[in-house]
Amino acid sequence: MSLAAAAPVSPAPGVSEALARERAAAIKDLRYTVTFVIPAARSAPVRGSVTVRFTLAAPHRVVLDFPQPRESVQAVRLAGAPVDAVFENGHIVVAAPQTRTGLNELTVDFAAGDESLNRSDEFLYSLFVPARAQFAFPCFDQPDLKARYQLTLEVPTDWQAIANGAETTRETAGASH
Numbered sequence: 001m002s003l004a005a006a007a008p009v010s011p012a013p014g015v016s017e018a019l020a021r022e023r024a025a026a027i028k029d030l031r032y033t034v035t036f037v038i039p040a041a042r043s044a045p046v047r048g049s050v051t052v053r054f055t056l057a058a059p060h061r062v063v064l065d066f067p068q069p070r071e072s073v074q075a076v077r078l079a080g081a082p083v084d085a086v087f088e089n090g091h092i093v094v095a096a097p098q099t100r101t102g103l104n105e106l107t108v109d110f111a112a113g114d115e116s117l118n119r120s121d122e123f124l125y126s127l128f129v130p131a132r133a134q135f136a137f138p139c140f141d142q143p144d145l146k147a148r149y150q151l152t153l154e155v156p157t158d159w160q161a162i163a164n165g166a167e168t169t170r171e172t173a174g175a176s177h
Contacts, residue, residue: 011063013089015131019063020142027062027140029055029103030147034137036112040156042119046112050137053105062094062106065134065141067113073138074109092138108138123159 011019033051052064066073067090076085078098083106086093092108115135118125126136134141153161157172 011091026060033150035152037154051107059096061096064092064138066138072111077107112136
């Protein structure tokens with residue numbers, strides 16, 4: 001087989017059936033740790049960080065969905081070290097040789113897109129119906145890749161945060177720890 005034939009095909013925009021099947025076969029034990037920093041000013045971008053933990057049976061390319069401009073991604077790290085990611089067709093792609101057998105931990109610092117964040121001057125809510133989470137943060141946005149999430153929200157002090165999971169801790173700016 002030639003090297004050209006062995007090279008993975010660039011992902012098309014969206015999540016094709018082929019990409020969904022590839023990821024579902026390769027990625028196991030998926031977990032997300034997501035942080036969003038919500039600014040008081042509606043015009044300011046929502047900043048965030050996501051750490052995606054998953055197990056691979058063998059090194060395999062990782063294709064996260066994030067159809068935002070390249071400049072919306074500030075950093076991509078694998079196991080804490082900067083990684084050379086490719087940004088194409090609304091995806092962040094990490095090549096197979098950069099991953100490893102077993103547990104992988106991929107972290108992306110980003111500015112969220114507003115397409116699935118409904119913002120006003122007084123509140124913000126997300127609408128992550130199928131294929132909409134990827135507009136707010138880098139993820140595997142397909143229904144057959146189930147994951148556990150840990151969500152941290154940093155909101156203006158006069159806001160109240162509500163989520164669909166149990167609150168584990170609450171910190172207030174200026175509180176002693």
